Amino acid sequence: MATRLSSNEVNYWENWQQQRDSDAGNFLVEKYMPLVEFVVQRFMVSLPKTISQDDIRSLAYEGLLDAFDKFDFSKDLKFETYATWRIKGAVIDGLRQSDWLPRSVRDKVKRIEKAYIELEQQHNASVTDADVSAYLGITKAELNKTVSEAALSALVSIDETAYGDDTSDKYTIVDPAISASPEKSLAAQSMKESLARAIDRLPEKEKLVVSLCYFEELKLTEIAEVLSVSVSRVSQLHSKAILRLNAAIIEPHDHY
Numbered sequence: 001m002a003t004r005l006s007s008n009e010v011n012y013w014e015n016w017q018q019q020r021d022s023d024a025g026n027f028l029v030e031k032y033m034p035l036v037e038f039v040v041q042r043f044m045v046s047l048p049k050t051i052s053q054d055d056i057r058s059l060a061y062e063g064l065l066d067a068f069d070k071f072d073f074s075k076d077l078k079f080e081t082y083a084t085w086r087i088k089g090a091v092i093d094g095l096r097q098s099d100w101l102p103r104s105v106r107d108k109v110k111r112i113e114k115a116y117i118e119l120e121q122q123h124n125a126s127v128t129d130a131d132v133s134a135y136l137g138i139t140k141a142e143l144n145k146t147v148s149e150a151a152l153s154a155l156v157s158i159d160e161t162a163y164g165d166d167t168s169d170k171y172t173i174v175d176p177a178i179s180a181s182p183e184k185s186l187a188a189q190s191m192k193e194s195l196a197r198a199i200d201r202l203p204e205k206e207k208l209v210v211s212l213c214y215f216e217e218l219k220l221t222e223i224a225e226v227l228s229v230s231v232s233r234v235s236q237l238h239s240k241a242i243l244r245l246n247a248a249i250i251e252p253h254d255h256y
Contacts, residue, residue, distance in 0.1 A: 013073040028068055032083060036060040038217070039087045045213060045220050045238050056091055063090025108146050109243065111136060116244050126203050126244070147239045198245050206241035209234060 015024035040057050047056065067083040115135045119127040133143040199210060205227070212218045212226060224231045 010073060013071075016068060017073075025068075029064070032064060032079070035080060035083050035087060036064050039063075039084060039091065041219050042213070043091055045235060059091045059094035060087045062094075063087035066090060109246075112143075112146060112243050113246060120201075120244075126201055144236055147236060147243065195245060202241055202244060206237050206244070209237045210241050210245075213238060 012024040012027045015021035016028060036057065039060050040053065043056055043060075044053055063086045064083060067079070067086040070086070071077075071079055071082055073079070112132070115132045116127070119131055119135055123131075129140045129143055133140045136143065138146070199207060202210065208227070209223060212223045213220075218226070220231055220234055224234045227234065
């Protein structure tokens with residue numbers, strides 16, 4: 001049997017999935033709980049302060065348990081990759097089904113995305129807060145408040161853009177390069193190229209926050225220390241970067 005798991009770990013998986021053995025379940029939770037914390041930290045960077053971290057952790061934990069039940073340990077696949085998708089999916093689905101994402105927030109984020117698309121297309125470069133606030137007819141303070149409120153909508157919107165309208169167990173994806181059709185592979189590659197160009201065009205501070213968050217995998221507080229700014233400022237920079245990137249993915253041809 002081709003597997004990346006040790007024989008001891010395989011025994012735990014078998015005991016849990018076939019017998020619901022409590023010792024096996026405790027072993028798996030203890031071993032993979034850091035995945036939950038990793039995903040929670042990534043989400044909390046973008047979520048409004050009104051959303052409880054404990055609520056997000058609860059959703060993420062449910063995703064981990066779901067991954068334990070559905071993971072096929074007999075295949076040569078890495079559980080961490082599979083579980084991360086299911087944990088992220090459980091959080092996003094929980095947010096989407098709750099009252100945390102009101103229609104008014106979605107309307108706000110669409111206005112901001114439209115501003116980024118049209119202004120950056122006109123200038124062929126990243127635009128400033130002053131440019132966007134003037135375009136929207138609001139103050140910079142109002143813009144920053146809207147950005148904070150819209151961050152969650154942008155995050156979910158990126159997820160929806162990546163998967164389209166197919167909601168049938170979409171978070172079971174483990175290796176898109178292997179499982180996707182040629183058409184989907186081309187679409188995914190095109191989106192990655194658009195995203196790479198969009199990241200390259202981000203203002204330096206936003207680009208640095210994205211790099212530290214997703215490539216260096218630093219926590220919000222750690223990024224704040226590196227940049228010598230407040231945690232709220234890091235969150236704001238991250239939110240703006242997400243909105244710019246979302247606009248680039250949605251309208252890649254117009255945007256570039």
